Every structure is written in C-alpha cells, then in structure tokens.
Amino acid sequence: MADDIIKLDKVCKVYNPGQPSETEVLHDIDLSLASGEFVALIGPSGSGKSTLLNIIGLLDKPTSGRLMIKGQDTNFLGEAEITRLRGHTIGFVFQYHYLISAFTALENVMMPMLVDRGFPSAEIEKRARDLLIRVGLEKVSGHLAMNMSGGQQQRVAIARALAMQPDLILADEPTGNLDTKSADSVFALMREFNQESGASYLIVTHNMELARRCDRIISVVDGRIDIGRPYA
Numbered sequence: 739m740a741d742d743i744i745k746l747d748k749v750c751k752v753y754n755p756g757q758p759s760e761t762e763v764l765h766d767i768d769l770s771l772a773s774g775e776f777v778a779l780i781g782p783s784g785s786g787k788s789t790l791l792n793i794i795g796l797l798d799k800p801t802s803g804r805l806m807i808k809g810q811d812t813n814f815l816g817e818a819e820i821t822r823l824r825g826h827t828i829g830f831v832f833q834y835h836y837l838i839s840a841f842t843a844l845e846n847v848m849m850p851m852l853v854d855r856g857f858p859s860a861e862i863e864k865r866a867r868d869l870l871i872r873v874g875l876e877k878v879s880g881h882l883a884m885n886m887s888g889g890q891q892q893r894v895a896i897a898r899a900l901a902m903q904p905d906l907i908l909a910d911e912p913t914g915n916l917d918t919k920s921a922d923s924v925f926a927l928m929r930e931f932n933q934e935s936g937a938s939y940l941i942v943t944h945n946m947e948l949a950r951r952c953d954r955i956i957s958v959v960d961g962r963i964d965i966g967r968p969y970a
C-alpha cells in the first residue's frame with residue numbers, strides 16, 4: 739500500500755552468525771503498518787518482539803530481507819541517512835525510559851531537538867513546555883527525572899518521543915513497570931496522540947487488556963508472525 743509507514747519483506751535476524759552461539763530469532767517476517775494505525779505486538783517472552791522493534795526502529799539491521807520506511811528501502815541507505823531517517827521519523831518509548839536521570843523533565847524533552855538542530859533555538863523550549871503541558875506535567879517540568887514517579891517518567895518519555903513530530907512511535911512495554919491506573923493513563927495518552935496526529939504506533943505489551951484496545955494485534959511466536967491465534 740502506498741501509505742504504509744513500514745513494510746517488512748522476508749526479514750530474518752540471526753544473532754552471532756557463524757559462531758557456536760548462532761541463533762536465528764526472526765524467520766521470514768512479512769509485515770506492514772499503515773499510516774495512523776495503532777497496533778499491539780504481543781507474544782511470549784523470547785519470541786523476538788524486541789528484536790523486531792529494534793529492526794523497525796533502525797537500531798539493528800536484519801540479516802536478510804527488506805525494511806521499507808515511508809517507501810524507502812533502508813538497505814540502500816548509509817549510516818548518516820539511517821540516523822537522519824530515525825531521528826525524523828521514529829520516536830521511542832521504552833519500559834525503562836532511558837531518560838537522562840540527572841536532567842530535568844524539560845531538558846529531557848528538549849534533548850532530541852537540541853541534538854537535531856532543525857528547530858530554531860527560541861522554539862525548542864516552548865515546544866518542550868507545550869508537550870509537557872499535553873502530558874500533564876507542566877508543574878513538574880523543572881524536576882529531575884530521577885525524582886519522578888514511574889508514571890511521570892513515562893509521560894516525559896512520551897513527550898520526548900513526540901518532540902520531533904515522528905510518523906511512527908515504537909513502544910517496548912511502555913506500561914510494563916507501572917501500576918494499573920498509571921498504565922491505563924499512559925496508554926490512553928498514546929491513543930489520544932495517535933488520533934490527533936495520525937502517527938502510527940507499534941506497542942509491545944504483555945497486557946492483553948490493553949492490546950485488545952488497539953486497532954490490530956500482531957502476535958509473534960518463535961520468531962514468526964502468528965496471524966491465526968493471538969497468544970493470550
């Protein structure tokens with residue numbers, strides 16, 4: 739489809755090829771995600787979900803097969819183009835935040851824009867403050883990330899992921915270490931942004947209740963897409 743944000747064509751991943759520890763983790767993955775889709779990625783522990791997410795997020799390369807992002811075959815891109823495509827197209831939200839703990843919430847959200855240098859500097863702080871308002875953290879924007887609760891840190895991570903106005907958000911167990919109420923509100927926030935901006939979301943989760951609230955559930959079992967039976 740022309741408006742697929744990502745398309746994987748026979749993607750395989752082998753860790754440690756040629757070594758005694760060689761492991762084939764993903765086998766012939768064919769997968770598309772349309773613009774604006776909000777999709778859950780589920781599967782048992784060790785089935786390959788994070789590996790798949792890392793490949794889609796251009797953090798790792800497939801051993802074979804093709805990954806198209808916005809119609810571009812990433813196999814033909816050099817490192818600089820990959821970095822640029824990742825920075826401008828993809829936002830990441832992970833279970834353990836990867837915030838800079840000694841920086842404030844505001845500084846964490848400003849960071850991708852400061853690194854990219856694509857935004858005028860006068861706009862960067864305003865944009866970061868606006869995003870923190872949107873995630874309900876305006877009152878704690880000056881607090882250090884390390885002093886914030888898990889739910890607050892995850893909201894900062896969402897604001898930071900949205901800073902560059904990405905077309906795709908990849909979230910790896912974004913609610914994994916949150917209590918039910920915080921998990922619910924973090925999930926609702928992502929859904930709200932999805933409906934507002936039209937960006938696509940691919941969310942790894944073990945929480946079937948949240949997965950059922952997505953547009954579609956993709957199930958990975960033993961490194962293959964298991965269309966027939968969503969794992970429960």
Ligand SMILES: Nc1ncnc2c1ncn2[C@@H]1O[C@H](COP(=O)(O)OP(=O)(O)OP(=O)(O)O)[C@@H](O)[C@H]1O
Nearest residue numbers: 753754761763781782783784785786787788789790
């Ligand atoms: N860098 C690596 N080198 C070697 N093997 C790896 C590496 N990363 C992951 N694996 C292996 O690949 C398999 C899939 O791991 P992956 O983390 O993708 O699974 P997952 O479905 O995300 O699991 P979980 O739900 O527990 O996070 C596992 O057997 C894991 O041990």
